[in-house]
Amino acid sequence: MKSKNESGLSRRRFLQTGMTVAAVTASGMAMNLLSPSEAEAMAPKKIPAKWDKTHDVIVIGSGFAGLAAAAEAAAGGLDVVILEKMPLYGGNSIINGGEYNSWTDLIHLRETLKLGDDSAALHKADTLKGGDFYGNPELVQILTDNSSDALNWMVTEGGLKLRPILNRTGGHSAYRTHTCVEGVGRGYTEALKRIAEKRGAKIMLNMPVSWIWREEGDNKPVLGVEVDVKGRKRNLKARKAVIMASGGFSRDIKMRMSFNPAIVPEFNCTNQPGATGEMLRYAQAIGADSLQLCFIQLYPYAEPETGTLDSPAVYPFRGPGYGLIYVDKKGKRFVNDLERRDVVSHAEINTGMKPTYSIFCQSMIPLMGTQDEVDKGIAKGRFFKADSIAELAQKLGLPADTLVATVNQHNQYLKDGKDPDFGKPITARMIPIDKGPFYGIAQWPAVHHTMGGLRINDTAQVIDIWGSVIPNLFACGEVTGGIHGDNRLGGNAIADCVVFGRIAGRSAVK
Amino acid sequence: MKTLIFIITLCISGFVIAAQKPACLECHQPADVLPKDHKKVKFQPVTCPACHKGVDIGKTDPFAAGIHLKHSDGVECSVCHEMKGSAPFTVKGGKKGKVTEETDLIKDTMVSWQTSALLDNKHANAQVFCNGCHGRELPVFAAEVSNDVCLVCHGPLEDLQKKTEPMEFKDRNPHKSHLGDVACSMCHHMHTEQTAYCVSCHQKFEMTMPK
Numbered sequence: 001m002k003s004k005n006e007s008g009l010s011r012r013r014f015l016q017t018g019m020t021v022a023a024v025t026a027s028g029m030a031m032n033l034l035s036p037s038e039a040e041a042m043a044p045k046k047i048p049a050k051w052d053k054t055h056d057v058i059v060i061g062s063g064f065a066g067l068a069a070a071a072e073a074a075a076g077g078l079d080v081v082i083l084e085k086m087p088l089y090g091g092n093s094i095i096n097g098g099e100y101n102s103w104t105d106l107i108h109l110r111e112t113l114k115l116g117d118d119s120a121a122l123h124k125a126d127t128l129k130g131g132d133f134y135g136n137p138e139l140v141q142i143l144t145d146n147s148s149d150a151l152n153w154m155v156t157e158g159g160l161k162l163r164p165i166l167n168r169t170g171g172h173s174a175y176r177t178h179t180c181v182e183g184v185g186r187g188y189t190e191a192l193k194r195i196a197e198k199r200g201a202k203i204m205l206n207m208p209v210s211w212i213w214r215e216e217g218d219n220k221p222v223l224g225v226e227v228d229v230k231g232r233k234r235n236l237k238a239r240k241a242v243i244m245a246s247g248g249f250s251r252d253i254k255m256r257m258s259f260n261p262a263i264v265p266e267f268n269c270t271n272q273p274g275a276t277g278e279m280l281r282y283a284q285a286i287g288a289d290s291l292q293l294c295f296i297q298l299y300p301y302a303e304p305e306t307g308t309l310d311s312p313a314v315y316p317f318r319g320p321g322y323g324l325i326y327v328d329k330k331g332k333r334f335v336n337d338l339e340r341r342d343v344v345s346h347a348e349i350n351t352g353m354k355p356t357y358s359i360f361c362q363s364m365i366p367l368m369g370t371q372d373e374v375d376k377g378i379a380k381g382r383f384f385k386a387d388s389i390a391e392l393a394q395k396l397g398l399p400a401d402t403l404v405a406t407v408n409q410h411n412q413y414l415k416d417g418k419d420p421d422f423g424k425p426i427t428a429r430m431i432p433i434d435k436g437p438f439y440g441i442a443q444w445p446a447v448h449h450t451m452g453g454l455r456i457n458d459t460a461q462v463i464d465i466w467g468s469v470i471p472n473l474f475a476c477g478e479v480t481g482g483i484h485g486d487n488r489l490g491g492n493a494i495a496d497c498v499v500f501g502r503i504a505g506r507s508a509v510k
Numbered sequence: 511m512k513t514l515i516f517i518i519t520l521c522i523s524g525f526v527i528a529a530q531k532p533a534c535l536e537c538h539q540p541a542d543v544l545p546k547d548h549k550k551v552k553f554q555p556v557t558c559p560a561c562h563k564g565v566d567i568g569k570t571d572p573f574a575a576g577i578h579l580k581h582s583d584g585v586e587c588s589v590c591h592e593m594k595g596s597a598p599f600t601v602k603g604g605k606k607g608k609v610t611e612e613t614d615l616i617k618d619t620m621v622s623w624q625t626s627a628l629l630d631n632k633h634a635n636a637q638v639f640c641n642g643c644h645g646r647e648l649p650v651f652a653a654e655v656s657n658d659v660c661l662v663c664h665g666p667l668e669d670l671q672k673k674t675e676p677m678e679f680k681d682r683n684p685h686k687s688h689l690g691d692v693a694c695s696m697c698h699h700m701h702t703e704q705t706a707y708c709v710s711c712h713q714k715f716e717m718t719m720p721k
């Protein structure tokens with residue numbers, strides 16, 4: 001941490017470049033004071049003289065992270081409110097694919113299903129490697145050490161139910177990806193909401209936060225927030241803490257482009273419409289540091305036309321550990337199917353043909369999902385089903401002889417235990433695609449996850465651009481950065497959100 | 511409660527009342543409203559509220575005491591309060607009331623209820639007043655109405671689910687979706703235009719709101 005003098009000096013310099021000094025040095029002004037809209041840009045925002053309402057803890061956002069934080073903060077009987085801007089709680093979390101990574105769990109699924117070994121240390125190593133070592137090892141370790149405890153907590157206290165399956169998914173070297181019975185993130189959000197509400201936390205919908213109030217001066221605390229409901233503004237004071245759990249910014253095209261111009265507007269997006277980055281900017285405006293905002297993930301298996309990540313779109317993610325393969329429009333494999341999302345996405349784009357497909361067979365279905373889900377997907381025209389590979393090729397519009405040859409070749413690779421084309425690590429759990437019925441589904445990358453975000457420490461406190469803690473401000477979940485590196489491994493986000501949400505909730509009331 | 515509202519509406523015959531008439535007398539005769547031992551009063555426009563004060567809006571429960579408490583079951587705001595014009599919330603025929611952000615919000619909402627082409631006006635036409643949905647909670651800033659209230663008239667939910675079940679893809683049912691329990695008001699906004707929330711992600715769905 002910098003000495004007080006030093007940090008005061010650099011802050012002044014920072015502010016001078018940002019705006020007129022006079023406005024800042026006047027007392028009673030909120031720090032930095034640059035509001036997002038051009039019209040207001042030079043007008044200092046005055047800390048409210050009177051607050052419309054006061055709570056102990058204000059949580060911004062009602063996804064996994066916000067619900068977990070609220071649950072823990074409310075455990076001691078404090079007045080905790082969650083502000084959610086959308087008319088629905090749950091953010092990206094409630095529509096998520098329901099995949100949760102944990103090296104173990106209270107029902108010992110991996111052992112029961114005889115799926116080999118795993119450990120928190122291996123999960124940590126995979127996570128760091130999968131993000132090209134940009135992730136902060138200390139924070140990653142917190143994630144991997146605590147993910148099973150968080151999972152068990154949702155089961156025992158929240159009534160979460162898990163499917164009796166376990167998958168090995170892209171970038172992971174073990175079978176550790178759990179799925180809830182619902183097959184969507186709602187299974188977890190409902191469990192967390194139950195715990196949070198049981199403990200007295202309240203969710204308020206249609207409440208967009210439009211500013212964070214921080215007292216002017218070095219190391220001064222955050223005081224509360226402003227909400228703006230259709231032009232009517234109210235100020236809410238937080239006695240103890242403001243917890244930011246406002247999610248990522250995948251739906252914020254301007255912000256996306258400003259950090260990563262390659263994520264062009266033409267990309268579809270898997271996210272809910274509220275996944276925009278204004279909270280991150282408000283936090284920056286009061287001095288919060290952020291990092292790695294250019295790391296934006298594409299989900300390789302979204303529905304090609306709209307980018308929707310529906311339940312069929314999760315199968316291509318779950319399947320490679322059991323032998324599901326990806327092929328291009330020529331009916332040929334184009335990548336190691338067990339690769340990370342960034343690699344698969346770019347390989348798809350590099351085929352130069354939209355879309356690509358996943359191919360699998362009947363016996364894989366109960367291992368990676370449910371027959372009911374697949375049947376519904378067929379009815380909707382998402383999955384295609386056929387009795388032979390040639391027939392499947394015809395239904396998908398692929399050259400039949402090439403697809404037959406590709407599948408046969410891959411079956412041989414499984415026998416040989418080696419994939420000379422793409423170097424996929426073959427395991428005994430992988431099933432040859434030789435007994436029908438056979439299935440196929442189209443897939444294409446869509447903008448999915450923003451790995452970058454606010455800088456936090458191991459107790460989820462937000463750090464400012466001078467390296468000091470911002471008192472009373474905490475952050476957790478996708479709005480934070482520095483955990484997943486340049487590529488988040490699938491199934492790591494729920495664990496990240498719940499683990500750090502709980503930490504933020506507990507730290508906030510300390 | 512509904513019948514009571516209906517009777518009141520009948521006795522005021524429409525929403526608009528002749529300006530200077532004391533609001534109380536719209537429904538009451540001095541004889542039936544005053545207790546026997548009440549001191550003698552001459553009914554002026556704001557006679558009753560002068561002593562029997564309501565409680566300031568924005569305070570915890572505006573219906574907790576005074577004249578509001580007595581009228582909290584079924585008497586709709588605009589029976590006594592002026593909702594239009596420059597001084598909203600004045601008791602009809604009385605002095606200008608204090609205009610606050612809260613009264614402003616209620617005024618806007620009331621005007622919408624009375625005149626809009628939105629669902630609130632549909633409710634007005636069906637004799638459903640503020641308290642029909644909001645109960646004794648004033649429709650204040652960010653007020654929420656629980657689904658149970660809607661379902662009293664529009665339920666049961668199973669019927670709605672049946673009504674909106676698509677012929678082809680049964681799971682594309684807005685009343686029974688992958689989102690689980692959602693607020694009716696997620697799509698059926700009362701005081702603003704209704705929207706089919708599903709379409710914000712599922713752009714290809716053809717969904718329109720009932721008129």
Ligand SMILES: Cc1cc2nc3c(=O)[nH]c(=O)nc-3n(C[C@H](O)[C@H](O)[C@H](O)COP(=O)(O)OP(=O)(O)OC[C@H]3O[C@@H](n4cnc5c(N)ncnc54)[C@H](O)[C@@H]3O)c2cc1C
Binds near residue numbers: 098
């Ligand atoms: C379709 C989909 C499938 C996914 N599948 C998986 C999976 O299977 N496994 C996995 O691990 N991860 C998955 N992910 C990623 C994971 O779901 C997200 O990273 C995670 O949900 C983020 O949780 P959160 O609590 O941080 O944010 P969110 O759940 O997005 O919640 C943030 C909330 O804050 C609200 N908010 C934002 N700004 C404001 C404001 N100014 N005022 C008030 N409220 C505000 C938002 O509206 C939102 O509701 C998936 C993501 C998507 C989109």
